[in-house]
Amino acid sequence: SKVLLTGASGYIAQHVTSELLSHGFQVVGTVRRQEQADQLHKQFSEEVPALQKNPFLLTYVLVPEIGAPDAFDEVLQSTPDITYVLHTASPFNFKDEGPLEDVYLKPAVEGTRNILSAVKKFANDYVKNVVVTSSFASVMNVDKFEDKSFIHTEKVWNNNTWDQTKGGDKVVAYVISKKEAEKAAWDFVEKEKPNFKLTTVLPPYVFGPQKFDISAKKESLNTSAEIVGSLLHTKYPSDDKLFDDSVNISADVRDVALYHVLPLLNADLASKRLIVVQGKFSTQRILNIINEHIPELKGKIAVGKPEGAAKLEALKAPEYNNSVTIGLTGVDPIPLTKTIVDSVEQILRANK
Ligand code: NDP
16 A cells, blocks of 8 residues: 655655565655655665566655645645555754744644645545654653653653743754644644544654665764764763763664554554653763774774763653553564664764
8 A cells, every 4th residue: 555755855754665665565755856756766776676676666756845835735636545644754953044933833833734634635535544753852841851750651741832942942942843743733633533543653862874874974964863973073082071961762763663654554553642762871871882882983982981871861861651652562672782883883884
């Protein structure tokens, strides 16, 4: 059956494409520009034998701006027989300039409403499931990270509101855009009662290799992978200011991709929020993994305070419990060590 995948050029979405193809789905991806479509089709064709026989197993259509009015109507009207829709497109970079509302909130929220309403208007009789990529951002209560009695679960919602972006913080704007987009998706289902079932996937920090080595060249790493990439430019033996930076929870991009496909295979995942997570991490922990497992970087990058990682994580990372998700999916997460080793080895390979 046929799957429509929005934001198909993205870091996560390229892995989703791969996962869909390997499960035998036909994929129609939306991208902003024709060059992206051509490059991705070429890359996947080199890797997936089935595509060499039938190039139409993967096609692309252009949707330049997901937040524009009725952005997805034409695609849904002109693409017959779509059974599933995966909506991953959402602004996630901190380089774009402009009013935060236009850069983050509108594309996130309107983009989500646009895809859902296009599905209802033009494919209500065909589409069975819609999966929206939300984020742990829409669960996390940042003010509770150090309160060890506060457990983040599938039932919890982020307690921030758009007012908190007044200071101009792009990260806060991104976080709230994700929460509002997920809320908009559940509200749509409640009010519009479409035929499809909604599932949301909520990854925290996503790490792991790019789908294709060429994307691991230094300039082009996406926002979350760049956290790992930037550590390769630290100074031996120490670079003190770095190590308190990111303390949170993470997931491997390949698990995140799998979680987008599972709702298409397992009806129990309908109407659920799925938190996909491998565990707590800190920048110090990532450094420890690199120093321990990548001999060619030993003595070249920062060491920091290796023994400090566990304490930092116990203190500052959010407490979570995603046992509902694990109970439903049965997925055993890829461990952080593999995630980081695979990412770093790819970066080194790509930049040789
Ligand atoms: P990327 O930036 O690699 O992917 C984002 C995708 O969305 C790209 O295809 C991008 O197109 C597209 N996009 C963004 N804004 C628009 C817009 N206004 N109109 C049309 N297309 C747009 O990031 P990720 O792969 O990491 O993110 C994918 C999804 O996962 C997002 O919804 C993100 O919020 C979510 N997520 C990511 C996490 C992470 O740590 N990486 C954690 C939790 C959630 P283009 O490439 O042309 O810019």
